[in-house]
Amino acid sequence: MSEEAVNKENQGTQRQKYSEKEAARVFDQEFMPHVNSMYNFAYRLTFDEDDAKDLVQDTYLKAFRFINSFEQGTNAKAWLFRILKNSFINEFRKKSKQPAKVDYNEVESYYNSDDIDESITTDLRVETVQHMIGDEITLAMNGIPVDFRTVIILSDLEGFTYEEMSKILDIPIGTVRSRLHRARNMLKEKLSSYAKEMGYNK
Numbered sequence: 220m221s222e223e224a225v226n227k228e229n230q231g232t233q234r235q236k237y238s239e240k241e242a243a244r245v246f247d248q249e250f251m252p253h254v255n256s257m258y259n260f261a262y263r264l265t266f267d268e269d270d271a272k273d274l275v276q277d278t279y280l281k282a283f284r285f286i287n288s289f290e291q292g293t294n295a296k297a298w299l300f301r302i303l304k305n306s307f308i309n310e311f312r313k314k315s316k317q318p319a320k321v322d323y324n325e326v327e328s329y330y331n332s333d334d335i336d337e338s339i340t341t342d343l344r345v346e347t348v349q350h351m352i353g354d355e356i357t358l359a360m361n362g363i364p365v366d367f368r369t370v371i372i373l374s375d376l377e378g379f380t381y382e383e384m385s386k387i388l389d390i391p392i393g394t395v396r397s398r399l400h401r402a403r404n405m406l407k408e409k410l411s412s413y414a415k416e417m418g419y420n421k
Contacts, residue, residue, distance in 0.1 A: 235287045242286050249295040250282055256377060257299060263372050264307050264365060277310070278303040294383060301387040304369065359409035367402035374399050 237245060257278060261271035281302050282289070289298055360368055373379045373387060384399075385392045 235290060237287060242283070245286060245289065245291060246283055249289070249291065250279065250299060253296045253299055254279075256296065257303060260300060260372060260377065261303060261307070263360065263368065263376075266361060274303060274306060277306050281306065296377075297379065297383045297387055300373070300377070300379075301389075304387055355410065359406055362409055363402060363405050367398060367405055370395060370399045371402045371406060375403075 254275065257275045258271055261274040261278075262268065265271050265274060278299060282299055285302075289295065360371070363371070369388070370384065373384045379387065381392045381395050384395045388395065390398075
């Protein structure tokens with residue numbers, strides 16, 4: 220992510236002027252507590268330990284380099300996740316064998332509404348995976364295109380709000396909602412097959 224890109228995504232935020240000591244404190248207190256979450260996110264995107272570590276390292280280097288763009292008191296985790304997401308798209312995704320970006324127009328033209336029935340967008344942590352074990356969830360997640368997988372990670376595993384996800388992904392809230400709805404259904408379909416094989420569904 221270039222300096223121009225970082226500055227663009229922080230438009231409207233007053234640029235800080237931290238001293239070296241202040242910058243180090245912000246980095247240690249605001250950024251470092253999220254390193255495990257960052258690694259988990261990176262690994263779920265890359266499915267490779269070395270790539271995930273490189274992605275996290277790259278993210279933290281950029282976070283320190285552009286630390287004056289971070290405003291204390293705002294959501295440091297969301298800020299870091301956005302840098303990581305952009306780094307993945309701009310660099311690591313080019314080298315990966317991830318599916319091409321999905322065309323969401325058909326899905327979003329139907330689901331991009333405030334009237335979506337929440338009962339059919341069940342939280343991943345509840346009904347969908349109550350009988351599943353880690354390997355099955357991982358395999359199912361692996362089979363979902365990365366753009367859909369990302370919204371599940373951010374919402375159901377990391378607990379970001381729609382508004383936070385909108386900022387991280389740089390898409391409208393309505394698009395976040397519709398993409399998450401579709402992603403959960405895709406995951407549920409895959410997990411349903413595993414459940415039948417295990418005898419949970421008659």
